[in-house]
Amino acid sequence: MLSFTSCIELIDDIKINNDGSGTLKYTVNLSSSKVKVNSILALDSVNGVRVPSISELNERIADFQKKLDAKTGISNVTIESDFEDFIFKLRCDFTSVSALQAAIKDVVRDELRDKNVPELDAIWLNWDGQKLVRSIPEITVKKTTEFQQEDIALLKQGTYTSITRFERPVDHFDNGSAQISANKMNVMIKTNPHALSQNTSLLDNTIYLTPLK
Amino acid sequence: MPCRKTHHFWTTQSILHHSSKIRGYFRIFASQSVEPYKVIRRPYFQLILALLFTSSALDVFGQAMTEVNPTTKSETLIPRDAVTVFSLNNISLLQKISLDDLVRYEFMEEVQQELFDGSTTGKTLKDSGIDFNQKLNVFYGKGQNYEVSGFTLGIKDKQDLFVVFDDFEKEEDLYPGIEFYSSYFNHLFIKGDAALLVRVEPNMDKIDEVTDSIWYARGNENPYYNEAYDDFDMEGDFEFEEIPEEDTDPTDDELEEDAIEGFLDEENILEKNYYELRDSVQVMLEMQYLSALCEELFVDRVNLVNSDSRFAEQLTHTSEGIFYLDNSRNLQKAEGMWYMQTMFPSLFEDMKELYTGNVILGDLILNQASVEFKMEVRYGEELGSIYQKMNDSKFDKDVLKYIHKDNTAFFSYNVNLREAYEQAYKVIMPILSSEKNARMSTNVLTIELLNEFINKDALFGTYKGSMFGTFNGIQKIKTTKIEFSYDEETFEYSEREVEAEEDMPIFTVGFSTERADIPDKVLKHLSRLTSRFKNMGTYWVYEKAILDAADLYMINTNGLFIFTNDADLAMRHANGYGKEALSKKSAKRAKKSGFMYAHIDWARAIERFPRDFFSDRENEIIDAMRGKTGTMELTSSKTSKEKTNLSLVYNYQGVYDNSGKYLLDLLNSIYVISK
Numbered sequence: 001m002l003s004f005t006s007c008i009e010l011i012d013d014i015k016i017n018n019d020g021s022g023t024l025k026y027t028v029n030l031s032s033s034k035v036k037v038n039s040i041l042a043l044d045s046v047n048g049v050r051v052p053s054i055s056e057l058n059e060r061i062a063d064f065q066k067k068l069d070a071k072t073g074i075s076n077v078t079i080e081s082d083f084e085d086f087i088f089k090l091r092c093d094f095t096s097v098s099a100l101q102a103a104i105k106d107v108v109r110d111e112l113r114d115k116n117v118p119e120l121d122a123i124w125l126n127w128d129g130q131k132l133v134r135s136i137p138e139i140t141v142k143k144t145t146e147f148q149q150e151d152i153a154l155l156k157q158g159t160y161t162s163i164t165r166f167e168r169p170v171d172h173f174d175n176g177s178a179q180i181s182a183n184k185m186n187v188m189i190k191t192n193p194h195a196l197s198q199n200t201s202l203l204d205n206t207i208y209l210t211p212l213k
Numbered sequence: 214m215p216c217r218k219t220h221h222f223w224t225t226q227s228i229l230h231h232s233s234k235i236r237g238y239f240r241i242f243a244s245q246s247v248e249p250y251k252v253i254r255r256p257y258f259q260l261i262l263a264l265l266f267t268s269s270a271l272d273v274f275g276q277a278m279t280e281v282n283p284t285t286k287s288e289t290l291i292p293r294d295a296v297t298v299f300s301l302n303n304i305s306l307l308q309k310i311s312l313d314d315l316v317r318y319e320f321m322e323e324v325q326q327e328l329f330d331g332s333t334t335g336k337t338l339k340d341s342g343i344d345f346n347q348k349l350n351v352f353y354g355k356g357q358n359y360e361v362s363g364f365t366l367g368i369k370d371k372q373d374l375f376v377v378f379d380d381f382e383k384e385e386d387l388y389p390g391i392e393f394y395s396s397y398f399n400h401l402f403i404k405g406d407a408a409l410l411v412r413v414e415p416n417m418d419k420i421d422e423v424t425d426s427i428w429y430a431r432g433n434e435n436p437y438y439n440e441a442y443d444d445f446d447m448e449g450d451f452e453f454e455e456i457p458e459e460d461t462d463p464t465d466d467e468l469e470e471d472a473i474e475g476f477l478d479e480e481n482i483l484e485k486n487y488y489e490l491r492d493s494v495q496v497m498l499e500m501q502y503l504s505a506l507c508e509e510l511f512v513d514r515v516n517l518v519n520s521d522s523r524f525a526e527q528l529t530h531t532s533e534g535i536f537y538l539d540n541s542r543n544l545q546k547a548e549g550m551w552y553m554q555t556m557f558p559s560l561f562e563d564m565k566e567l568y569t570g571n572v573i574l575g576d577l578i579l580n581q582a583s584v585e586f587k588m589e590v591r592y593g594e595e596l597g598s599i600y601q602k603m604n605d606s607k608f609d610k611d612v613l614k615y616i617h618k619d620n621t622a623f624f625s626y627n628v629n630l631r632e633a634y635e636q637a638y639k640v641i642m643p644i645l646s647s648e649k650n651a652r653m654s655t656n657v658l659t660i661e662l663l664n665e666f667i668n669k670d671a672l673f674g675t676y677k678g679s680m681f682g683t684f685n686g687i688q689k690i691k692t693t694k695i696e697f698s699y700d701e702e703t704f705e706y707s708e709r710e711v712e713a714e715e716d717m718p719i720f721t722v723g724f725s726t727e728r729a730d731i732p733d734k735v736l737k738h739l740s741r742l743t744s745r746f747k748n749m750g751t752y753w754v755y756e757k758a759i760l761d762a763a764d765l766y767m768i769n770t771n772g773l774f775i776f777t778n779d780a781d782l783a784m785r786h787a788n789g790y791g792k793e794a795l796s797k798k799s800a801k802r803a804k805k806s807g808f809m810y811a812h813i814d815w816a817r818a819i820e821r822f823p824r825d826f827f828s829d830r831e832n833e834i835i836d837a838m839r840g841k842t843g844t845m846e847l848t849s850s851k852t853s854k855e856k857t858n859l860s861l862v863y864n865y866q867g868v869y870d871n872s873g874k875y876l877l878d879l880l881n882s883i884y885v886i887s888k
Contacts, residue, residue: 011697011706032694035715038760084761085695087708161697163704186704 007032008158008193014134015165018212020096020127030086037086054083061088067107068092073099097125097132104137129212132164135204136196156194162203163188168210175205285405287347288528290365291517292411292506295352298517298537300528303345303367313339314874318881342373344406348528352517354542358419359502363411368403378410388511400503404511413506415498423498424491436487523591527574533873536575536588541568557653563644569593579872583843588859595640597854603633603678604808604852609725611771612681613800614789615782621818623683623795624811624847625803630678631669638664671728679725685779686821689714692762717763721782723775732774736767751787807849807857815842 009029016022030037043051052060061079069077073095080089094100105120119137126133169184178189191202291298315321316337343349347367354361368374375381381394381401394401402409428436485493509515517537518525527535554561570593578585592600606629616623645657694713697706726732736753740746745756751770758765759778766783768775777783786793795803803810819835819842843865850858865875 009697027697029695029697032713033715034694035690035692035717035760035762038762042760087695165704181704182702188699188704 009161010158010193011161011163013163013165014125016097016127016132016167018129018167020129021094022097022100023091023093024100026090028088034084034086057081057083064107064111067110068103071099071103071106074103097127101125131206131208132166133206134162134164136162136200156192158193160191160193160196160203161188162190164205164207166207166209168212171208171210173205173207175203177202178205285407287365287367287407288350288518289516290402290404290407290409290510291350291352292354292361292409292510293515293517293520294354294356294361294506295517296354296539296542298350298352298524298535300351300535300537301349302531302533302535303347303349315877318877320881340373341377342368342370342375344369347407355416356542357416359416359498360414361411361502361506362414363399363409365407365409368406368408371403374408388507391507391511398499402507402511409510411503411506413499413503415495415502420491420495420498424487424494427494428487428490433487523572523574527576530576532576532578532587534577536573536577536586538573538575540571540573541565557648557650560644560648560650560653563647567593567596567640567644571596582865582872582875584863584872584876586861588861589856590859591856594854597852597856599633599636599640600857601852601854602636603628603630604857605629605632606677606679606808608804609679609681609772610804611773611789612679612723612725613803614771614791614794615721615723615773615775615786616681616683616795617685617782617790618793618796618799619685619817620683620795620814621686621821622811622813623681623803624809625681625806626679627808628678630676631673633678634669634673671731674727675731677725677727680723682720682722685719685721686818687716688719688779690717690719690763690778690780715762717759717778719777719779721775721777721779723768723773725772726774727772729769729772729774732767732769736769749783752783754783802846802848805848807851809847809849809859811845811847813845815844818842 007030009027009032011025011027011029013025013027014022015024040046040051041054045051058081061081065077065079068074069092075093077092078090080087082088092100094103101123108120109117122137124135124137163186165186167185170180170187173180173187175189177191178187180187187205187207189203189205196202288300316339321338344367346369349364349366351364352362378394378396378401381396381399384393384395386393390404392403394403398414399410399412402411518528521537521539524537527537553564570591572591573588574591575586575588578587604627606627608625608627612625642657642660645653645660648654692713692715693710695708696711697708699706736746736748739755740748740753745758747754747756751768753767753769755765755767757763763778764780766775766777766780768777768783768787770787771789775782782790794800799812803812843863845861845863848860848862863872865872
């Protein structure tokens with residue numbers, strides 16, 4: 001459905017605790033396209049692609065939540081679905097970034113019903129206690145390259161916000177487009193889904209923290 | 214791709230049970246990875262398409278052509294079973310645009326390549342052997358037993374014609390003076406200078422009926438019952454064996470080998486299974502129906518022209534094309550009528566009589582700056598009396614106040630449901646009452662009681678039957694969206710609802726009513742049920758009623774009950790647009806029309822298409838159409854007991870020799886851009 005939607009807002013928000021555990025929040029906001037989304041949901045199919053019903057979407061969301069919650073190192077998984085404004089919020093706690101990545105890989109592989117997805121082998125989060133190296137999963141980029149040109153053009157109107165939070169102040173970071181919050185503990189990068197599909201390294205960042213006292 | 218098992222089945226049965234020709238058909242089908250329809254029909258539809266494109270014709274070529282009197286006219290080969298016919302008057306067409314001009318269009322290249330099997334080698338439609346001095350007639354008919362479709366045309370040069378019809382094989386001539394050719398399930402008959410290409414397809418119900426009859430008469434069990442189901446454990450786990458896919462499609466030879474193996478493997482090789490029998494029945498029925506059609510056409514010399522004087526008269530018109538649709542036969546032979554025919558035979562006969570004479574006749578006329586499609590809807594006197602009463606309704610002038618002068622499209626529909634109801638009651642109730650049947654008597658009694666008890670004044674006063682509608686293109690409408698705002702200190706975000714705009718088609722639909730109090734009662738009750746339903750004084754609003762985002766407005770005034778999503782109309786023009794309403798000239802045309810009027814401004818519609826809704830490619834096509842579009846107007850005459858006339862006129866702007874060239878230019882622009 002995302003590929004049929006003109007204006008989309010994505011927020012990925014990850015908090016890394018000093019011990020490497022943390023919380024991931026992922027938000028999809030389609031409220032500015034709700035007329036279009038509602039009109040799509042009223043159809044059986046669009047461009048030959050079957051449109052799921054709201055109950056089917058709810059089922060799939062619940063299934064995703066159940067699968068993720070069952071993974072080692074993942075807990076407190078919640079997904080809020082607002083089918084009035086079309087806002088979807090995922091939240092989960094993780095014991096380590098490697099546990100988070102492994103869980104996401106497993107669930108995505110299961111969802112795609114394909115065990116052989118090489119893009120999932122990549123590491124997009126790396127935490128050594130002093131610095132965080134982050135990028136975006138290659139699978140996301142692969143999906144956007146599969147979009148039709150006109151769908152990609154529509155994504156230009158969207159926004160993608162990536163926020164990384166820590167328990168102690170940030171010393172410095174590599175990505176020149178990133179901003180640091182006034183309390184020095186959070187880093188944010190804003191772009192749009194189209195720009196991201198054209199340049200996947202836009203969100204790449206290595207964030208160095210001040211030494212642990 | 215059909216599975217190998219299917220190939221095996223088709224080929225086996227073809228070898229066992231059919232003539233060599235039919236066997237050939239099945240082998241070809243079996244080896245094709247596409248549907249038979251695509252194999253069979255495409256080239257001939259391309260030909261029809263090419264000839265329909267000729268719907269615009271010449272000064273040079275037409276005048277140069279010499280009028281000849283063919284020995285057989287193409288229209289005399291139209292079977293009587295044809296219920297719908299579209300006939301192109303090539304002579305008239307070719308006076309508007311020449312074949313020389315036509316074949317130069319880019320889109321014709323593809324059509325001609327299709328006709329001449331990919332390589333035109335300098336050949337054009339002109340080399341197809343078709344006699345453009347004769348009419349081209351495309352027909353279709355569906356009866357209770359079979360469907361018949363095809364076309365008839367004149368022949369100038371038989372040799373050239375068979376370059377186009379190159380997959381047809383000569384068959385034994387069955388009727389004196391008639392040459393017979395076949396290709397798959399298509400049959401070509403040539404009589405003198407005219408040809409009939411026809412396809413007869415038995416209806417599935419008929420095939421099943423005959424097959425079942427033979428199958429059970431032979432002492433067979435239910436063909437759909439499978440003994441394997443007896444051992445099926447419904448409680449157990451399901452296990453499926455994966456069947457590896459074939460690397461390559463089987464060749465014709467492989468298929469034949471499979472068929473022979475299958476033939477030898479069969480336990481009872483002399484007994485057809487149900488599906489083999491069914492296919493044999495289908496082939497035999499097709500032959501039987503085709504034979505009956507040919508007997509009637511070539512031996513009895515009965516065709517649609519000499520069996521229906523209305524069609525014969527229509528053919529005398531000098532318009533560029535004529536249209537014929539016999540609705541009464543559609544009713545009589547409709548599959549759905551089978552129940553009525555069986556259960557209530559006398560009622561069926563009465564209904565048939567009621568529908569006698571129900572026919573639609575049409576003319577396509579290419580004028581200097583417009584294309585016109587005139588239709589005459591004819592019916593029998595009794596049915597006509599209902600239509601006449603229904604359409605005898607005064608135009609509701611109040612609707613004009615609510616149609617904006619800059620609208621994209623609008624329609625008005627004026628009927629008097631009360632009068633129509635009373636007349637229908639008078640005509641139909643005696644027919645229903647005469648049926649000696651307990652069930653029908655109960656229905657008649659129910660209708661009579663309802664007629665007595667229902668307050669018809671209130672019912673038909675609330676909904677008189679007249680209505681109007683407008684479409685004002687796509688507009689930005691106010692909606693709300695959720696916005697995330699970030700705190701600079703922590704980048705924590707919070708949600709807030711803000712105003713937004715989205716594209717939405719703007720429409721208005723209104724009904725004439727004498728009882729504003731009744732819709733008002735409904736609205737008041739609804740407002741008690743939900744706070745989203747509000748009385749705003751001059752109008753009502755149902756918030757977020759459309760797609761959970763846009764408001765729906767209701768205006769109950771001036772004898773009209775209006776639904777719209779146009780906030781401007783509801784908030785500022787609840788009593789009408791005043792000076793911004795439809796111009797007097799346009800209003801006069803709408804008022805002058807009979808029970809129906811419609812107007813579409815294509816140029817304005819295209820201007821108002823939101824570019825965001827379409828891809829870059831689609832926008833290019835839309836851009837190509839800008840300046841090459843016009844207006845479309847549907848008008849109707851006063852309804853009499855015998856007929857109602859309808860006229861659909863497409864007017865265009867720009868300088869063109871005639872509308873034929875205009876249409877071809879428009880088609881060509883779209884073709885070139887979308888190529």
